[in-house]
Amino acid sequence: MTKIRVSSLAEQLGLESREVITRLREIGVDAKTATSMVDEDVVKKLSVPQSKDSGTEEVRVTTNIIRRRAKAAPAVEETPEVMVVHEAPVEVPPTPVVSAPPAQPAPSAPVESEVVVAKVAPAPVIQEPSAPVVVDIPQPVVAKEELVVEKPKPAVEPVKANPNQARILGRMEIPGVTTRPTRVVTKESPATTSQTQRPAAPRPDQQAQRRPAPASTSPEPDRSRMKQVQIAPAAPPAADDRRKPGGGKGNGGYADANKGKKGAPPAKKKEQPRKNEILEKRERVFDPVYKGKKKGKERAVETRKTEITVPKAIKRIIKITETISVGELAKRMGIKATDLIKSLMKMGMMVTINHALDFDTAVILASEYGYEVENVAVDLDEIHESAPDAPETLIKRPPVVTIMGHVDHGKTSLLDAIREANVIAGEAGGITQHIGAYDVELDGRKITFLDTPGHEAFTAMRARGAKVTDIVILVVAADDGVMPQTREAINHSKAAGVPIIVAINKIDKPDARAERVKQELMEFGLVASEWGGDATMVEVSAKKRLNLEELLEMILLQADVMELKANPDKLAKGTIVEAKLDRGRGPVATVLVQEGTLKTGDFCVVGIHSGRVRAMQNDRGEKVLEAGPSRPVEVIGLSGVPDAGDVFVSLKDEKQAKEIATLRQIKQREAELAKHSKITLEDLYKQIQSGEVKDLNVIVKGDVQGSVEAVGESLRKLSTDAVRLNVIHSGVGAITETDVNLAAASNTIIIGFSVRPEVKAQLMAEKEGVDIRLYSIIYDAVEDVKKAMEGLLAPTLREKYLGRAEIREVFSVPKIGNIAGCYVLDGKMVRNGQARLLRDNVVVYEGKLSSLRRIKDDVKEVATGYECGIGLENYNDVKIGDLIEAFEIEKIATKL
Numbered sequence: 001m002t003k004i005r006v007s008s009l010a011e012q013l014g015l016e017s018r019e020v021i022t023r024l025r026e027i028g029v030d031a032k033t034a035t036s037m038v039d040e041d042v043v044k045k046l047s048v049p050q051s052k053d054s055g056t057e058e059v060r061v062t063t064n065i066i067r068r069r070a071k072a073a074p075a076v077e078e079t080p081e082v083m084v085v086h087e088a089p090v091e092v093p094p095t096p097v098v099s100a101p102p103a104q105p106a107p108s109a110p111v112e113s114e115v116v117v118a119k120v121a122p123a124p125v126i127q128e129p130s131a132p133v134v135v136d137i138p139q140p141v142v143a144k145e146e147l148v149v150e151k152p153k154p155a156v157e158p159v160k161a162n163p164n165q166a167r168i169l170g171r172m173e174i175p176g177v178t179t180r181p182t183r184v185v186t187k188e189s190p191a192t193t194s195q196t197q198r199p200a201a202p203r204p205d206q207q208a209q210r211r212p213a214p215a216s217t218s219p220e221p222d223r224s225r226m227k228q229v230q231i232a233p234a235a236p237p238a239a240d241d242r243r244k245p246g247g248g249k250g251n252g253g254y255a256d257a258n259k260g261k262k263g264a265p266p267a268k269k270k271e272q273p274r275k276n277e278i279l280e281k282r283e284r285v286f287d288p289v290y291k292g293k294k295k296g297k298e299r300a301v302e303t304r305k306t307e308i309t310v311p312k313a314i315k316r317i318i319k320i321t322e323t324i325s326v327g328e329l330a331k332r333m334g335i336k337a338t339d340l341i342k343s344l345m346k347m348g349m350m351v352t353i354n355h356a357l358d359f360d361t362a363v364i365l366a367s368e369y370g371y372e373v374e375n376v377a378v379d380l381d382e383i384h385e386s387a388p389d390a391p392e393t394l395i396k397r398p399p400v401v402t403i404m405g406h407v408d409h410g411k412t413s414l415l416d417a418i419r420e421a422n423v424i425a426g427e428a429g430g431i432t433q434h435i436g437a438y439d440v441e442l443d444g445r446k447i448t449f450l451d452t453p454g455h456e457a458f459t460a461m462r463a464r465g466a467k468v469t470d471i472v473i474l475v476v477a478a479d480d481g482v483m484p485q486t487r488e489a490i491n492h493s494k495a496a497g498v499p500i501i502v503a504i505n506k507i508d509k510p511d512a513r514a515e516r517v518k519q520e521l522m523e524f525g526l527v528a529s530e531w532g533g534d535a536t537m538v539e540v541s542a543k544k545r546l547n548l549e550e551l552l553e554m555i556l557l558q559a560d561v562m563e564l565k566a567n568p569d570k571l572a573k574g575t576i577v578e579a580k581l582d583r584g585r586g587p588v589a590t591v592l593v594q595e596g597t598l599k600t601g602d603f604c605v606v607g608i609h610s611g612r613v614r615a616m617q618n619d620r621g622e623k624v625l626e627a628g629p630s631r632p633v634e635v636i637g638l639s640g641v642p643d644a645g646d647v648f649v650s651l652k653d654e655k656q657a658k659e660i661a662t663l664r665q666i667k668q669r670e671a672e673l674a675k676h677s678k679i680t681l682e683d684l685y686k687q688i689q690s691g692e693v694k695d696l697n698v699i700v701k702g703d704v705q706g707s708v709e710a711v712g713e714s715l716r717k718l719s720t721d722a723v724r725l726n727v728i729h730s731g732v733g734a735i736t737e738t739d740v741n742l743a744a745a746s747n748t749i750i751i752g753f754s755v756r757p758e759v760k761a762q763l764m765a766e767k768e769g770v771d772i773r774l775y776s777i778i779y780d781a782v783e784d785v786k787k788a789m790e791g792l793l794a795p796t797l798r799e800k801y802l803g804r805a806e807i808r809e810v811f812s813v814p815k816i817g818n819i820a821g822c823y824v825l826d827g828k829m830v831r832n833g834q835a836r837l838l839r840d841n842v843v844v845y846e847g848k849l850s851s852l853r854r855i856k857d858d859v860k861e862v863a864t865g866y867e868c869g870i871g872l873e874n875y876n877d878v879k880i881g882d883l884i885e886a887f888e889i890e891k892i893a894t895k896l
């Protein structure tokens with residue numbers, strides 16, 4: 001049997017291949033593609049009148065109305081003479097059938113169109129082989145008795161609103177009226193449409209709404225059309241659009257579809273272009289296919305975005321202020337925190353997501369992931385230094401001198417001698433005070449002495465980055481010569497690049513041998529000027545006040561050589577020489593002004609503290625209103641006690657001062673946490689068990705800087721190979737919440753030296769399990785810490801605070817001793833419990849409560865708010881106002 005290719009068949013039929021395929025399937029012929037071959041007789045079947053098309057159902061509704069449902073909209077033909085819309089698919093031999101190919105296969109297409117056929121003109125049949133493809137609004141159009149209404153599903157073809165299709169439709173030959181009643185009635189339509197080569201059957205899915213004959217038809221069509229427009233906006237546009245071009249050729253009646261039949265004909269031409277535009281727009285907007293594509297595109301773009309995102313170079317730089325938490329760093333690098341934690345574990349750090357990483361660690365980690373880290377912390381000092389002084393603003397300033405030398409060589413004596421000699425010399429009177437520095441005057445020129453003899457103070461300052469000293473006076477006892485600390489002092493001075501003036505002291509002594517000292521000093525590169533060297537050496541006697549003036553002259557001479565200058569006309573910058581917590585005045589700090597002029601009322605930042613200079617005084621206790629370069633002044637008005645060596649900076653703005661101080665506090669805390677909380681308690685325990693290094697961290701707080709440093713130093717010396725002792729923080733003042741926080745975070749014990757914890761800090765310590773130990777004797781502190789270190793190796797003891805009572809009366813009981821009449825301030829007192837007697841925040845006794853009575857009865861414990869009598873074991877020196885602190889010792893394994 002002769003076969004024919006589907007595509008050829010489609011051509012013959014004037015259809016799209018797809019449409020033909022669909023139709024073939026409907027009649028049971030399996031054709032898959034346009035190249036599939038089908039029997040030729042199939043062609044005949046396909047050519048069968050449309051009414052017989054598969055999927056077309058006819059139902060006689062009335063005698064002259066048949067309701068037909070067809071998948072492929074049958075071609076509509078009308079008898080022009082009758083002027084009736086007439087669907088004559090049946091009779092149409094050439095079966096124009098569908099035209100728009102995409103419509104057919106689309107299952108979603110409103111395949112079924114309901115057609116009501118008026119059977120009036122039975123054989124009006126086609127005049128032209130083609131029937132216009134007119135799909136009309138669902139509503140039946142009643143054209144008098146004969147009406148054809150097609151009800152394309154509103155969803156009408158998601159089919160591409162292909163403008164070509166529209167054009168095709170437009171080319172269809174419609175003998176006169178036909179198809180769309182509205183248009184059909186118009187006589188021009190046939191003419192125009194007749195040009196159409198391809199017979200096009202109305203495709204239900206693509207069908208444009210068919211309008212009833214303009215004037216002749218009933219009003220219903222209008223309603224229906226309007227309805228459709230409203231209800232299914234997507235469909236009409238597509239259909240309309242398709243019709244448009246055709247309409248443009250003469251099918252103008254369509255244009256006014258929305259306006260009603262009456263206005264249609266006249267308005268059509270004018271309106272058409274505009275309508276077309278509108279409809280095209282609509283199509284663009286509503287066409288589902290188009291939309292889908294768009295969405296698809298959008299989606300694709302989005303996906304690409306997430307997939308390909310590669311931060312720009314600038315985004316690969318992470319800016320941090322000193323520290324950054326693990327979680328935050330991971331977030332900024334766009335990786336999972338757990339991955340970062342894994343990386344840290346590989347580096348030997350067991351951390352949590354909230355762990356603060358210091359700058360260096362962050363740099364290493366970030367580099368692994370291709371990121372850079374930049375430290376953008378505000379550095380006030382840098383800002384301050386950023387503007388170098390113009391030479392003309394600089395004026396001469398006094399030299400700042402530090403006295404160094406071996407023990408007992410007379411440093412203190414010399415300092416005192418110089419000062420006293422100066423005072424005696426008729427300087428301003430007043431009671432000399434120790435503020436850590438003083439200045440003397442010679443011939444109207446000042447010299448500032450740092451009143452803390454010994455190289456330790458010197459190096460401690462240097463270690464903090466403070467460069468304060470201009471000239472070092474090296475004291476060497478003429479009767480003793482160069483000793484170990486003399487050598488040390490020389491080395492330190494040289495390392496700091498500070499010139500040395502040698503004071504050969506005690507020349508009053510009979511066994512003084514100044515020449516020998518000079519000789520010994522030659523070994524260290526200090527050659528006396530009289531011996532051809534450049535080292536200035538002055539033979540003095542602190543005791544007999546010999547040659548002191550000469551020494552001062554030499555200092556000034558040296559200063560001249562050094563050309564020490566500073567700009568006094570700006571905000572002050574200096575260094576803290578000494579600081580303490582004064583009971584009456586609060587934090588007190590001695591500032592050695594180095595640049596600018598410090599004035600009363602200035603705002604300032606010192607280390608992590610800020611404040612306003614409320615008052616200043618000099619070493620003679622005199623009130624000072626301003627202090628220029630190289631002047632030491634004691635300042636009141638700071639928010640806390642700074643450390644010696646801290647940089648003092650004056651600011652105009654109080655807010656700025658506070659902000660900087662707060663930022664520094666945060667940074668300090670973060671830095672300390674980052675530095676010390678790397679090992680958790682569990683890790684520490686594991687390390688102890690595995691015999692690795694053991695660390696005991698300690699925070700030392702004391703009432704004066706001297707005590708704090710002394711305790712800190714003594715504790716550091718306790719370090720052994722087995723257990724390392726780290727003083728992670730020290731400071732002057734009460735034990736605060738910050739201290740407890742730090743201790744809790746870094747598994748630390750707090751040692752308070754003659755200070756008490758603040759109430760909140762105490763509570764927090766209990767909650768966090770931080771051990772606070774209070775001492776007033778260095779020996780005790782050291783002993784306890786020793787025990788604690790041993791406790792690291794074995795179960796240890798821990799103190800638990802129980803309560804505090806104030807002594808309000810003291811009763812002397814014969815044979816028993818003194819009994820303290822107390823009032824329990826907080827917590828409770830427990831008989832036979834441990835107790836500590838505090839006087840002015842200093843621990844004066846530690847032992848047991850030997851007796852505890854309420855009125856006359858012995859009781860086991862007394863709660864807050866009650867009075868009681870307390871007897872301390874083997875201790876009678878109780879005084880009114882003292883505090884008794886009750887505590888108990890708990891045995892806790894490795895939990896110090």
Ligand SMILES: Nc1nc2c(ncn2[C@@H]2O[C@H](COP(=O)(O)OP(=O)(O)OP(=O)(O)O)[C@@H](O)[C@H]2O)c(=O)[nH]1
Pocket residue numbers: 405406407408409410411412413414453505506507508509540541542543544
């Ligand atoms: N004969 C004599 N004795 C002096 C002189 N200077 C200091 N001394 C004595 O030397 C001893 C030590 O003097 P200090 O001034 O305490 O010495 P230092 O270097 O300050 O000692 P440290 O503070 O312990 O380092 C004291 O007994 C002084 O009286 C001096 O010029 N002549």
